[in-house]
Amino acid sequence: MRNESTVNPLNEPETSYSDLQFFGAITASISHELNNVIGIVEQVAGLMEDQLIAFESGIPLKPESLARVADRINVQTTRGVEIIKRMNRFAHSIDEPFIDFDINAVLENFIAMMQRLAALKRTTLDADFHHEEIYLTSNPFLLQEVVFRVIKSALENSERDDHINLKTSKNENTISIEIQAPAYNRVDPDSRCVEGESSPLTRLHGHVACKTDESGNKRMLIEIPLKQCNLEE
Amino acid sequence: MSPLKVLLVDDEEMFTEVLAERMETRGLVVDTIDNGKGALKLAKKRSYDAVVLDLAMPEMDGIETLKRLLRNNPNLQVILLTGQASLEKGIEAMKHGAMEFMQKPVDIDALIAKIEVAHDKREQLTELRIEETLTNIMGRKGW
Numbered sequence: 064m065r066n067e068s069t070v071n072p073l074n075e076p077e078t079s080y081s082d083l084q085f086f087g088a089i090t091a092s093i094s095h096e097l098n099n100v101i102g103i104v105e106q107v108a109g110l111m112e113d114q115l116i117a118f119e120s121g122i123p124l125k126p127e128s129l130a131r132v133a134d135r136i137n138v139q140t141t142r143g144v145e146i147i148k149r150m151n152r153f154a155h156s157i158d159e160p161f162i163d164f165d166i167n168a169v170l171e172n173f174i175a176m177m178q179r180l181a182a183l184k185r186t187t188l189d190a191d192f193h194h195e196e197i198y199l200t201s202n203p204f205l206l207q208e209v210v211f212r213v214i215k216s217a218l219e220n221s222e223r224d225d226h227i228n229l230k231t232s233k234n235e236n237t238i239s240i241e242i243q244a245p246a247y248n249r250v251d252p253d254s255r256c257v258e259g260e261s262s263p264l265t266r267l268h269g270h271v272a273c274k275t276d277e278s279g280n281k282r283m284l285i286e287i288p289l290k291q292c293n294l295e296e
Numbered sequence: 297m298s299p300l301k302v303l304l305v306d307d308e309e310m311f312t313e314v315l316a317e318r319m320e321t322r323g324l325v326v327d328t329i330d331n332g333k334g335a336l337k338l339a340k341k342r343s344y345d346a347v348v349l350d351l352a353m354p355e356m357d358g359i360e361t362l363k364r365l366l367r368n369n370p371n372l373q374v375i376l377l378t379g380q381a382s383l384e385k386g387i388e389a390m391k392h393g394a395m396e397f398m399q400k401p402v403d404i405d406a407l408i409a410k411i412e413v414a415h416d417k418r419e420q421l422t423e424l425r426i427e428e429t430l431t432n433i434m435g436r437k438g439w
Contacts, residue, residue, distance in 0.1 A: 099379060106315050135310060
């Protein structure tokens with residue numbers, strides 16, 4: 064029996080140059096962060112060398128100084144490992160055109176990667192996810208591209224100490240992603256950042272709407288079908 | 297020669313902390329700050345041989361900070377540090393008056409060598425300004 068929530072096509076989604084630009088933007092941000100980590104570790108290694116040279120000329124080594132060096136290396140190593148794990152999860156989101164995945168897990172990883180871009184605007188970025196998993200059959204890479212475009216657009220009009228929030232929820236046949244940003248109350252949210260014939264949202268057969276809640280706060284609401292392709296019946 | 301005075305500007309606090317520690321063991325006097333606005337305030341209050349400035353920072357990036365620093369003090373020598381290997385950014389930095397553009401990870405001895413050059417340049421510019429001022433005064437007095 065045909066599932067009414069199923070959306071064609073069965074084929075792979077078309078790719079566009081904007082997909083490559085999105086991938087480039089994310090990897091550039093990650094490489095910048097990793098370079099900072101390496102820069103710090105390099106200086107800490109240099110500091111150890113300085114202390115060894117001083118020791119060789121008769122100045123005693125201080126245990127607390129060595130402890131500080133070890134601590135700094137640990138902090139940066141942990142940071143670097145975390146960055147690489149997140150990058151790896153992001154990179155593997157392109158493996159399959161359509162897969163079953165937990166949207167909250169994917170977006171949690173992606174939002175962590177967007178923190179640096181938000182921090183450059185002195186803006187905080189967080190998400191309210193259900194405690195439960197929300198599974199959909201879709202393209203996680205394109206989904207992240209949609210979220211990237213929305214957040215990037217919100218950040219353009221962000222001010223210091225702004226707070227951008229994402230919320231996900233499951234409907235009968237769709238998943239909703241709601242984005243709230245103070246910038247939307249200064250400049251109307253522009254859904255053109257995700258609209259368009261070959262935009263990732265269109266290729267996901269999704270929709271976008273700009274809404275105002277009871278408190279008068281504007282938000283952007285994205286809806287994506289629960290299933291992007293027919294499963295074997 | 298009195299110790300070289302440097303202002304390190306980078307939003308990565310651990311980076312400036314460690315770099316400052318290494319510079320201080322080499323006899324430099326170092327202030328650190330993690331943002332462009334703070335750098336402008338410090339540079340107004342104190343005299344530095346060089347400002348070492350990160351390119352990518354929140355709110356006010358390195359290029360904007362550079363422009364404002366030089367507007368307040370045209371003789372200030374600014375060395376831009378960046379993790380982004382971009383020739384365009386380097387050219388832009390030099391066009392806006394940076395003395396030097398260096399890529400992270402940075403070799404401390406190479407950086408200190410540039411700071412010494414910055415000190416010499418600043419001294420020369422200061423002497424030139426004094427000469428010009430004296431020449432103007434003498435000219436007005438008809439000497």
